[in-house]
Each structure stands twice: as C-alpha cells, then as structure tokens.
Amino acid sequence: MPVLTRLIPSPVVVDIRAGALDDLASVLADERISPSGKLAVAISGGSGTALRARLAPALPGASWYEVGGGTLDDAIKLADAMKKGHYDAVVGLGGGKIIDCAKFASARVGLPLVSVATNLAHDGLCSPVATLDNDAGRGSYGVPTPIGVVIDLDVIRHAPVRFVRSGIGDALSNISAVADWELAAQVHGEKIDGLAAAMARQAGEAVLRHPGGVGDDAFLQVLAEGLVLTGISMSIAGDSRPSSGACHEINHALDLLYPQRAASHGEQCGLGAAFAMHLRGAAEESGLMADVLRHHGLPVFPDEIGFSEAEFVRAVEFAPQTRPGRFTILEHLDLTTDQIKDAYADYAKAISS
Known part of the structure; x- marks a missing residue:
C-alpha cells in the first residue's frame, strides 16, 4: 500500500x-x-x-x-x-x-x-x-x-521594543485569520489546508498563552518560532490565507486611507484581530486577546495609535475592498456604517469592563 x-x-x-x-x-x-x-x-x-x-x-x-x-x-x-x-x-x-x-x-x-x-x-x-x-x-x-x-x-x-510589539500583534492575528478561513469553508466551501491552519493557529496561541514579556528570552524564543512557523504555513497553503483575514484587511484599509498616520503593521493587525473576534461573537476570545495586547503594550483602541473612532469605522467599512475575493467575517456580516459604529461601541464597552 x-x-x-x-x-x-x-x-x-x-x-x-x-x-x-x-x-x-x-x-x-x-x-x-x-x-x-x-x-x-x-x-x-x-x-x-x-x-x-x-x-x-x-x-x-x-x-x-x-x-x-x-x-x-x-x-x-x-x-x-x-x-x-x-x-x-x-x-x-x-x-x-x-x-x-x-x-x-x-x-x-x-x-x-x-x-x-x-x-x-x-x-x-x-x-x-x-x-x-x-x-x-x-x-x-x-x-x-x-x-x-x-x-x-x-x-x-x-532592537527597539516597538518591533517586538509589532511581531506580537502580527502573530496573535493568526487566530482571527484562521477563524476567517474556517468561516469561508463553512459558508462557501473554500478548501482549508489543515496543516497550514494548525501551524498558524498554534503559533498565535503560543504567543497568546505565554506569560512572559517583551524583555524575556523565553518569550522572544516563542515569538520568533511562531513567526517562522507562520511563514512556513503560508508556504504550505500557497498564499497568505493562514495569517491574513479581516485583521489584515483592516490594517490595509488604515494604510490606504490614512497613509501619513499609519501605525506599525502589527499594531494595526492586533487591534483588527481583537475587533474581528468581537464581530464573530467570540467575546471571551476577544477579551483575552485585548488583555494580552495590553500586557505587551499594544493598542486595543484606535485612539491609542492616532485614529478617531470615526476613522476606524470608516476603515472597517472600506476593508473588504483591500482584498477582493477574500471572504472574512467582514464580508459575511456586510455591516452598514451605523452597524459598525454600534459594533465598535459594544467592543469598546466589553473590553473596558
């Protein structure tokens, strides 16, 4: 055989x-x-x-x-x-x-x-x-x-600590990206590469669950390994699907709409991931992700990186246009401007309590 x-x-x-x-x-x-x-x-x-x-x-x-x-x-x-x-x-x-x-x-x-x-x-x-x-x-x-x-x-x-923080946000966003991939499979039958999804998700989970901080070698080891595994997961999948979903669409929208004020890639992806987890009704996961982002000094609200609430809402509304053909929680819900405003208000209240 x-x-x-x-x-x-x-x-x-x-x-x-x-x-x-x-x-x-x-x-x-x-x-x-x-x-x-x-x-x-x-x-x-x-x-x-x-x-x-x-x-x-x-x-x-x-x-x-x-x-x-x-x-x-x-x-x-x-x-x-x-x-x-x-x-x-x-x-x-x-x-x-x-x-x-x-x-x-x-x-x-x-x-x-x-x-x-x-x-x-x-x-x-x-x-x-x-x-x-x-x-x-x-x-x-x-x-x-x-x-x-x-x-x-x-x-x-x-290296400046902001680089480590950016990598943390990028690694954590894997969790949201894989959830988007699974959603696309459920709604549209998109094929998932199980190995690529497992590697990307576990890389994010390892960073999410590690108790250390940005100055600890043990934590830096886990973060570095997670970023390497994420890169390999993209090679296995043949595209960026294991690590890029609504989180990265929001990041790209912020870059395109406000190019002079864009924060780091990882800061924007981490914030986008926490909000995307809230949109899919995963309140516990969204809260935990926000807590971990705070623990490492990353933003959980747009005003912490220079964007108003209205600008963030506009970016979320524009985000699906940045990756035509990619199906995420944003495309699935297809929220209006007012619905995004309400969702953001609920998110802000949930992670502030």
Whole structure:
C-alpha cells in the first residue's frame, strides 16, 4: 500500500538562540548552503553597517550590498548588482525591508536566500512573499521560502521594543485569520489546508498563552518560532490565507486611507484581530486577546495609535475592498456604517469592563 506524503517547503536550517549570529559562517558551511563562503549579503545603511563590521572577519568571501530601502526598484537594483558575482547564496541581514528586497533579488538571480532577521516586527522573515513599495503603492510578490533562518536573540533584545510589539500583534492575528478561513469553508466551501491552519493557529496561541514579556528570552524564543512557523504555513497553503483575514484587511484599509498616520503593521493587525473576534461573537476570545495586547503594550483602541473612532469605522467599512475575493467575517456580516459604529461601541464597552 503506498504511503502518501507531501514535501513541505521549509528552511533547511532554523537557528534561533542567543549568539546565533556568531556561528553564521559555520552554520552555512555545515548545512552546505555555502561551503565556499561566497555570499552576497544585503544590509541596510544603518544597523547593517555595524553588523558588517562584526561579521566581515568570519565571512571573508562575502560581498556586501547596501540596500537603499524597501521598494521594487531597490530590489531590482540589488539583483542587477549581484548578477556580476558568482555566489552560493544570498543573505538578507536586517529588518523586513532588507529581507524582502533580498528575497525578491535572490529569486530574480536564482539563488537561495538565508534570512537573518535583526528584529521580529512581522512574519515576513520566513514567508514566501516579498512586500515592496512600487509606483502603484505596495505590492506582494511570490518568492521561494528562505533556505535558512537565523535569529540571534541578543540582537533582537537590542532592537527597539516597538518591533517586538509589532511581531506580537502580527502573530496573535493568526487566530482571527484562521477563524476567517474556517468561516469561508463553512459558508462557501473554500478548501482549508489543515496543516497550514494548525501551524498558524498554534503559533498565535503560543504567543497568546505565554506569560512572559517583551524583555524575556523565553518569550522572544516563542515569538520568533511562531513567526517562522507562520511563514512556513503560508508556504504550505500557497498564499497568505493562514495569517491574513479581516485583521489584515483592516490594517490595509488604515494604510490606504490614512497613509501619513499609519501605525506599525502589527499594531494595526492586533487591534483588527481583537475587533474581528468581537464581530464573530467570540467575546471571551476577544477579551483575552485585548488583555494580552495590553500586557505587551499594544493598542486595543484606535485612539491609542492616532485614529478617531470615526476613522476606524470608516476603515472597517472600506476593508473588504483591500482584498477582493477574500471572504472574512467582514464580508459575511456586510455591516452598514451605523452597524459598525454600534459594533465598535459594544467592543469598546466589553473590553473596558
């Protein structure tokens, strides 16, 4: 009888611990990602410069490329520059913008990518998507899953705490996103990938249930692992469905409607997730999520990140237009402006009591 299995697109190595950056060269060699040490390393002009000085002695065969920003043009320029060399792999060393540029550039030149994240702002550090600004606004580009992920908790602790908080909001929003996916299956028969849904949900639940805080290594370990698992879940599903539902629609709406005042991705997604859980009648889950967001210093009300109640209501009403074809609790309820106002008033009262 045949054993039916499937290959899961996932990194060859995931190294999350204090001091991991010091062993980067040996990890790449031991895993045969770069036995020759010929690497193209993409860095930022800020923190990346300091890390280059630290790592350069251990990576004598590397070529270093400073990335100007997080635009499509930046990624194309990086790819064009890397074409002149002969490398085993590309290393994206930095935050989300640097890693996304490196993802796109590595795919363009046909080289594997090693993601070396210096903060935990969102799940893009291991996702099969590069989010880049372009002439039309912002686009998402499909790319291969990173072949390696290295996260040094010592580096993470020295990054601004707002990045950790953003990652928390993004991880917690998985719980709402998977609930939206299940709703789409119940109402429209949309197929759910059970493995992808399980990985994304458990990543969010692990962060939700952990008693630690943003300064604890044990908590940072769980958060980092959760963000990596979320990225892998998207690779399994073939799209962002396991981690993107009404929560991300609200986030995108805030970005589009109020581009000069947008808060961090994770702050907006966390708030959107707590409100979306309230909309689906999950009062206990919404309250718990709000409590955990507060515990970590994230917003639970729009005015905590510079939006009025009316602006938030407008964003919720506009949100379904940001992802045509995606079915979430927002599309299911199809609320009017007044109904959204009433729902928000109920949400605010519920989590304030």
